[in-house]
Amino acid sequence: MKTTALALGLAIAPIAGFAQDLSDARIKELALEAIRENPQIIMEAVQLLEQQQAATQADAAADVLKNQRQSLEHDPNAPVLGNPDGDVTVVEFFDYNCPYCRRAMSEVQGLLDADQDVRLVYREWPILSEGSVFAAKAALAAREQDKYEEFHWALMGMEERAEEASVMRLAEEIGLDVKRLRTDMDEPEVQEHIDESMRLSQALGFNGTPSFVIGDDLVPGFVEQDQLEALVDKTRESD
Incomplete structure (x- = not known):
């Protein structure tokens, strides 16, 4: 278990260091490039957000119906x-x-x-x-x-x-x-x-x-x- 954790840590460390070296401007530029290459990312993100909001609202409404009837x-x-x-x-x-x-x-x-x-x-x-x-x-x-x-x-x-x-x-x-x-x-x-x-x-x-x-x-x-x-x-x- 310790060997696996150590290996995973060594694998992640370069990625984390790379991310730290990126400027905010470069991160935004990479995000825009990803969106241009795959525009449906935006629609998928909006749909996911709407689903999460609908689920949260449904839970809240169910609570009102149950506890505030x-x-x-x-x-x-x-x-x-x-x-x-x-x-x-x-x-x-x-x-x-x-x-x-x-x-x-x-x-x-x-x-x-x-x-x-x-x-x-x-x-x-x-x-x-x-x-x-x-x-x-x-x-x-x-x-x-x-x-x-x-x-x-x-x-x-x-x-x-x-x-x-x-x-x-x-x-x-x-x-x-x-x-x-x-x-x-x-x-x-x-x-x-x-x-x-x-x-x-x-x-x-x-x-x-x-x-x-x-x-x-x-x-x-x-x-x-x-x-x-x-x-x-x-x-x-x-x-």
Whole structure:
């Protein structure tokens, strides 16, 4: 064993000494020459990095699903629609100014109509604009007047962008006390909900809206009703 180690050391020593004699400029020059001779090295390196990042993110998301399921599905500070006692929970992260979220509205409504045992947990995740933040805070504040669901569907059905003026006009149209609404928007639980949405979405690796969590499945992007139903059925069968 000692003889082998000694031989290996003697073999490596010239290489190490050669490397030490190379200047940084020469090392870069040799690297560029290698890339010119074999350009696919770059693509292979990028693919390897992407695979490593995907694996790391998948591990992180699995950890969230395993250890933070309660925060994700049963946060008392998150609105619940559908059947509050349903056997399958669907969590949706959304932004009122996201066109795909607005398209998904009818798909989600269809799911709730078709399956009376679905709990729908909403995570307000305003990432597109200041108007999105204002709309999210207004919607969360509407809980104090028992009008979250009505206000939510109305905001999702808007043809114009959600901005302060359009949001408050809509609030008045559905009968909200707008003065009280503005006051309730500053309550700490409103910002706490948004902060928790930011934390959970980052931990799960979501980078856009809408994004869904259904059982152990992470579903980024627009999803049609039949796909939602299939994922709900899959979750129900695995429990």
